[in-house]
Amino acid sequence: MISAARHSASIEGLAGFPVGAIVHAPVSRNIAERASPTPPRLGAVAEERAHATGLDGKAVRQLLQGAVLAGRDPLAILRDAAIDPSVYDQGQGAIDGRQLVRLIRQIQSSLNDVYLGFLPRGCGLALESERLMSFLRCTTFGEALRVSIRFTNAMSDDVGPGIFEQHGSGVQHICTYHTIPGVDGDMMVWIRFVWIYQFFSWLIGRPLRLRGLAVTAPRPVQENGFDRFALFGCPVEFNAPVNALSYDGNDLTARLVHSTITEYEEYYASEPDWFDVPGRGPSWRQRTQQALIEFQHAGFWSVPIELVAARLRTRARRLRHDLALEGESFQDMKTRLRGELATAYLLASDMPITQIGLILGFSEPGSFSRHFCAWAGMAPSTFRSEYIADAARVALATTMLLERRAS
Structure with a gap:
């Protein structure tokens, strides 16, 4: 002391x-959230230090909830992903963007489920490959987005994406996930938004210019100060009525620079840093x-x-x-x-x-x-x-x- x-x-x-x-929030503060003070956090110092700390043990446990309910050993999954299991059983430390990719891949492989065991029926890896191939053949991001949504709606009632025009300035991509009891639905929304953002950014060869995000959850606060929504680089409205990503209209015409499932598998296996956005100062x-x-x-x-x-x-x-x-x-x-x-x-x-x-x-x-x-x-x-x-x-x-x- x-x-x-x-x-x-x-x-x-x-x-x-x-x-x-x-x-x-992009315009106004949410009254409901202001009425309930959240516990103070101790770690929000300079952003660079917060970035280095990464996703904390509580969030890691939430990501593994579906696997645990399916009878898998979470510590074994972490070890197979080359992650120190103490982040789970002791709540110590944190994982960075590359470790997050390894963890997600390991959970998906263990369960044969893209959705990490969070949904009643899930989606096998072979079916996910078919879904990806359905829009990798597209020419532009906007076309790929619409094909992806149509395929997803046809394949499962547990996921309900939709797309809505925003007065000619862009589109809003609303996502609905009907999760099973015992898992954190807010974590499901976050990790799927991360995948959507990172995947389509890779697909067009540069970061998407998101106009904003909306999430129905309150703002998550980690004691180490890490802001898990900072990677999107856009305003975020918490306690919103829907979960949605808003895309810039100019991005909809961006041409795809990748077109094969092999390229995607190589990208995913390369363990990209999902917390890093190149070129953003x-x-x-x-x-x-x-x-x-x-x-x-x-x-x-x-x-x-x-x-x-x-x-x-x-x-x-x-x-x-x-x-x-x-x-x-x-x-x-x-x-x-x-x-x-x-x-x-x-x-x-x-x-x-x-x-x-x-x-x-x-x-x-x-x-x-x-x-x-x-x-x-x-x-x-x-x-x-x-x-x-x-x-x-x-x-x-x-x-x-x-x-x-x-x-």
Whole structure:
């Protein structure tokens, strides 16, 4: 732990913690999600570090639920995929994009089911090859998408895709999965969206320019800070009425650059990194977050967007616009980072709560306690007593505090 004696208070205005989680929506925030605060996470530091952590043990367990219900040994599947089984049985560590591909292939092979045992009837690998061949013969992405949807609808009642025009600007690809009891349907939606995005990006030889995603689930939060939806590079609406991908109209006419099942099998066997998007530089969210961390490290808690925009060589209005396109808000990001640092001080130091509030820029103890309670759903003292024995949380908090504590 870090001693209280090593810090002096730095007061820089007040900025409250909002109730609830940050919702990545293209236009407006979902009221239902804001009404229920989600537990604070400790690991959302610079995006590069979050990216390196990958999909956590909880998500890995969810991906294996269908296999477990079918009587398969999840640890054996992980070993066969060259993944440390401790990510499952101890919930430690995480898997990267290449390991994810190996895991999915191994589950599919073990069950002879493309849908990982999540659906009542599933889809055998031979039938999936027939489905792929039906649209690999197409000329454009738009044609392949429509043929794929027709084939899928004809082959199973458990999957219900549909496509709808969006006022000439693109199309919305709605996906419905009738999963069996005992599996996480939200995980099914995510992994199928990952496959759809990565497969069609490979098919046209470049990343799809998605206009947005809609998912009926709330935003998933991992303690290691990894954002599993970041790979899509588009706004995401959580708690939406449907699960859907929205494609750019210009992509519909993109010509296919691959046309055989052999090419696809070689691509899949090459273990592509499904968390990597070549050619995409740091997002405005990443750049803004890093700038805010640097300002907060220096003790500036109420830095205006104009100052951050100047550091990023853009204008405040433009920065707000670019962040909104990525489903982010400047004020929410600033407050979230401040709240994360508060949790780090609570778990990785022995400082009195009053002093932590002063370090984080609150002029009076009551202000810090009220705003922390609104953000985390509990008082600072309750948070400290509840999680101080959690070794994983304390380790993350210690790392964060070493990197980000106010100077």
